[in-house]
Amino acid sequence: MNHLLFVVNPISGGIDKSDLHHQIDGCCKTHQAEYSIIETKGKNDKERIADRIKELSPDIVIACGGDGTINLVANVLLGKDNVKLGILPLGSANGLATELDIPEDIEGSLEIILAGKTIHMDVLRINKKYISLHLSDIGFNAALIKRFEASGSRGKLAYARHFFATLFKKKTRKYQFDLGYTKFNQRAEMVVFANATKYGTGAVVNPEGHLDDGKFEICIFKPSPWYAMFSLAYHFFTGQMKRSRYVSILSAEELHLSTKKSDILQIDGEDLGEYKKVHVQIEPAQLHVIRG
Numbered sequence: 001m002n003h004l005l006f007v008v009n010p011i012s013g014g015i016d017k018s019d020l021h022h023q024i025d026g027c028c029k030t031h032q033a034e035y036s037i038i039e040t041k042g043k044n045d046k047e048r049i050a051d052r053i054k055e056l057s058p059d060i061v062i063a064c065g066g067d068g069t070i071n072l073v074a075n076v077l078l079g080k081d082n083v084k085l086g087i088l089p090l091g092s093a094n095g096l097a098t099e100l101d102i103p104e105d106i107e108g109s110l111e112i113i114l115a116g117k118t119i120h121m122d123v124l125r126i127n128k129k130y131i132s133l134h135l136s137d138i139g140f141n142a143a144l145i146k147r148f149e150a151s152g153s154r155g156k157l158a159y160a161r162h163f164f165a166t167l168f169k170k171k172t173r174k175y176q177f178d179l180g181y182t183k184f185n186q187r188a189e190m191v192v193f194a195n196a197t198k199y200g201t202g203a204v205v206n207p208e209g210h211l212d213d214g215k216f217e218i219c220i221f222k223p224s225p226w227y228a229m230f231s232l233a234y235h236f237f238t239g240q241m242k243r244s245r246y247v248s249i250l251s252a253e254e255l256h257l258s259t260k261k262s263d264i265l266q267i268d269g270e271d272l273g274e275y276k277k278v279h280v281q282i283e284p285a286q287l288h289v290i291r292g
């Protein structure tokens, strides 16, 4: 019999989870699966989850929350091929769940978890410390995330307002790219380090990305006039970013990126502060992840 360990973030997405335990109980009974539940506290969670895994030896650990909760659980499961990572998307954006075709309804995602279709997913190691499972970037989008988070606002309208405010103040930086076999300089508004293909909004930044190909993509957004946002939006939402004259996409296994003036870095939706140097390295097949 499978043992499932649910890691529930009680505050993610601002979603009421009062019925979640009941739904988990119903679904696990139907599928004759044993289960345990642990709630995150926002402090020492990695250690508490690792202790529970040691104690229970679960077959699947399910991150119930947003991308931050998935990143937390993934950190504990790295390199453990015998424990699968499941996702119950209960965050505000749920970018990785969308990428893995996991629906946002609880019953639907539990069905997928119990069906057990998996991939061996790569992760990006950033500055030898953080892991990125989905999409990380330096520049425009990270500044937008920081601005939006600091405002404390929610919803699409507020997001659009902050998008335009960031757009009209956008900066460019001269970056040095060192991929080992080649080095070059390029001025850019944003550089994306992409394991996945699209943001939680559905905007496809990296149309040819794969979570399990042993590579990541560097998507370089070159300086553009403000009105280029119309053609960029078209390419984002039709999955044709490779055709944009303002964007270059390169495949890589390792990148040393540097700039003279620091800029904001975000990893899987979390603002990490400002950096002048970013080192990105692919770590292939680190997570055994359940997909739809």
Ligand SMILES: Nc1ncnc2c1ncn2[C@@H]1O[C@H](COP(=O)(O)OP(=O)(O)OP(=O)(O)O)[C@@H](O)[C@H]1O
Pocket (backbone or CB within 6 Å): 009, 010, 011, 012, 013, 014, 040, 041, 042, 043, 065, 066, 067, 068, 069, 070, 090, 091, 092, 093, 094, 095, 269
């Ligand atoms: N019990 C808790 N109380 C307060 N904060 C918590 C608690 N448990 C986890 N956290 C915090 O929740 C954040 C992660 O939230 P997560 O990203 O999963 O959801 P979200 O932000 O609502 O969704 P998304 O990132 O997809 O927009 C982390 O910053 C973590 O420290």
